[in-house]
Structures are given as C-alpha cells and as structure tokens.
Amino acid sequence: MRRAVCPGSFDPITNGHLDIIGRASKLYDVVHVAVMINQSKKGLFTVDERIDLIRQVTGDFGNVQVEAFHGLLVDFCKQRDIPAIVKGLRAVSDFDYELQMAQMNNGLSGVETLFVPTNPTYSFLSSSLVKEVAAWGGDVSHLLPPLVHEALTERLSQQ
Numbered sequence: 001m002r003r004a005v006c007p008g009s010f011d012p013i014t015n016g017h018l019d020i021i022g023r024a025s026k027l028y029d030v031v032h033v034a035v036m037i038n039q040s041k042k043g044l045f046t047v048d049e050r051i052d053l054i055r056q057v058t059g060d061f062g063n064v065q066v067e068a069f070h071g072l073l074v075d076f077c078k079q080r081d082i083p084a085i086v087k088g089l090r091a092v093s094d095f096d097y098e099l100q101m102a103q104m105n106n107g108l109s110g111v112e113t114l115f116v117p118t119n120p121t122y123s124f125l126s127s128s129l130v131k132e133v134a135a136w137g138g139d140v141s142h143l144l145p146p147l148v149h150e151a152l153t154e155r156l157s158q159q
Contacts, residue, residue, distance in 0.1 A: 002027075004084040004114070007034040007073050010050050011043040012148050014130055016122030018057060020088035023116055025061040032082060033058065037070040044131055044155060057145040074109035085113045090123045135159075 006021050010033070024031045035050050045053070047068045058064040069076045073085065085105065087098050095115070102113035118125075125143055134140045134152055141149045 001029045003030045003032065003080070003082045004028040004086045005032040005034050005073070005077060005080075005082050006086050007036055007069075007076075009038060009041070009043065009127065010035055010054055011045055011127050012050065012130070012144065012152055013054050013057060014122070014125050014127055014148075015143055015145065016088065016090075016118055016125040017127075018145065019119050019122055020086065020116055021058055021064060022061060024086040025058075025063050028084070028086075029063060031061070031064045031086070032076075032080060033064055033066040034069045034073065034076050035066065036073070037068055039070070045151070049151070053148055053151060056147055072108070074105050074111050077111045078109055083111060085111060087113060087115055088118045089115050090118045090125070 004024055004027070006024055008017065010017060021031060021033060033054055035047055035054065037047055043050070051066050051068060054066045058066065077083070077085070089095055089098060098113070098115065105111050105113060130140045130143055131152070135156055144152065
C-alpha cells in the first residue's frame with residue numbers, strides 16, 4: 001500500500017492545503033494528514049477542532065486519515081510505515097527551508113519528501129495571512145472551504 005503524509009498546523013486548513021492533500025490522495029492509497037502540535041504556539045483553533053474540520057472537508061477524498069502528532073515528523077512516519085512526505089511549495093523562499101527539512105528527514109530516517117508546486121491560485125495563501133485579513137474584516141471566503149470559513153467567522157466574532 002502506497003502511503004504518504006501531509007504535515008502542517010492547519011490553523012485553519014485553507015483551499016491551498018486542500019489542493020495539495022487532494023492531489024496527494026490521487027497518487028497514494030492512503031494520505032495521512034498530520035496535525036502537528038506546537039506547544040509554543042497558541043492556535044486560533046484547538047487541535048481537536050482542526051482535526052474535526054479537516055476530516056469534514058477531506059471526507060470526499062475517501063483515503064485521507066487525520067490525526068494529531070507531537071514530535072519529529074520522521075517518528076510519525078516510522079510508527080506508521082510511511083515512506084513519503086508530501087509538501088506544497090508556494091515560492092522559492094519555501095523551497096530553501098523545505099529542502100533543508102527534506103534533507104534532514106531523509107538523513108534521520110530515509111523518508112523521502114516530494115515537493116508539489118502549489119496551484120498558482122493559492123501561491124500567496126497561508127493560514128496566518130487568512131486569519132489576519134479575516135480579523136480585520138477582509139473577505140477570505142474564497143480562500144477557505146465554506147465550513148472552515150463559517151468556523152473562522154464564528155471564532156473571530158467571539159474575540
């Protein structure tokens with residue numbers, strides 16, 4: 001069985017993330033979405049909320065499994081016998097950082113990293129940017145799945 005992981009914080013998941021996950025789901029039998037827990041960051045959504053949103057918006061793919069993970073991504077891969085990491089690249093600046101991570105991960109465990117160029121429609125998109133624009137009242141509805149946009153709008157209205 002061909003398995004891969006798409007890691008990230010997904011706070012919240014965007015259409016750019018979904019594009020990469022969806023494309024990976026066509027190439028692999030099972031795609032694990034690893035919601036990485038960074039205890040030094042305070043997320044807008046809890047890890048459980050992110051997992052729930054991701055499960056809902058990836059449900060139609062049929063071969064996506066979503067779970068949280070804390071620690072090294074290569075340990076997540078080893079524990080689940082996953083030989084490949086799939087990462088989206090938005091710009092050259094992403095490549096510089098991601099290449100270093102890919103080389104480290106391969107050196108630590110032999111796990112390969114596949115880089116997928118982001119759809120140009122989403123080349124500027126990040127969760128941080130979406131949250132910032134939405135917090136100032138900007139329209140980000142075209143950048144998120146409707147369910148996620150609704151959750152984001154509700155969360156920001158509570159603050």
